[in-house]
Amino acid sequence: MTSPVNRPTLTALSVSALSTLALSASVLWAPAASGNELVTRKTDSGSIVGYKHTPLMPWTANRYHVHDPDRPVPKRVTPGLPPTRPEAGSAPSDAIVLFAGEDLSKWKPASWKVQDGYAEAGAGSLETSEAFGDCQLHLEWMAPTTPAKHMMSRGNSGVILMGKYEIQIFDSHAVHAEQIYPDGQAASVYGETPPLVNACRRPGQWQSFDIVFTAPVFEGDKLVKRATVTMLHNGVLVHLNQEIMGPMAHCQIVPYQSHPPKLPLVIQGHGSPLRFRNIWIRPLER
Ligand code: MG
16 A cells, blocks of 8 residues: 555656557547646555646545546455356346357447457457446456556556446556556546455456446436446455446546437457457346
């Protein structure tokens, strides 16, 4: 653990070098505007990289900026062993199976390859043909063991519910000299809320997300209920009825905008060869 009160040490990195990682405008990973620099907070074990020029988040009582490296780092928890390892799990009988290791026919065409029972992220994101709102979602993913070109592409993907609200996928197990900001680590509500704990397994091991999501509710253009997420990462609770404050964005706070009650699910392609298997969803009709 490190103290959030450590004085940050400013280190300018090339933001333009990161722009090559912004593979799809639709998934909103855009480079920061010119002059906005990554900053590095030194810790006992290395450093945490993030941003300080970004807006303060009202839901933290304005204590932290979006992607703030000074935010406390979630405690590490070693998950127990799931009964399904190393084989893929399977879906309950009433689920819509989105991927069972054979093909991506439930998804719009994408350059992701399927082999040996898994799908591997290619260029661009994967989007379901069907739209979903409130749901229970399960998926299994594996971060690559190959070295990333940059710390921001270290097993970077994401589950983007309704194509708008991202639960981050990232290698947050390996201890590197540079760690990503807590609201961008694995199982964070990206750019908003870190997970309660860090239950990440190491790269090359299968991991599970079990997500219960409720969609935002609008009356006309007015938001009347925020989206929420309750979630297990490798069987460990990482969010409980956590409100989602707005659509996923990089370095920004973006307000809700009215949208249909059901939209396609997106799995983010971010230039990392993440692997996925056993993806299923149970729409919650209430
Ligand atoms: Mg992501």
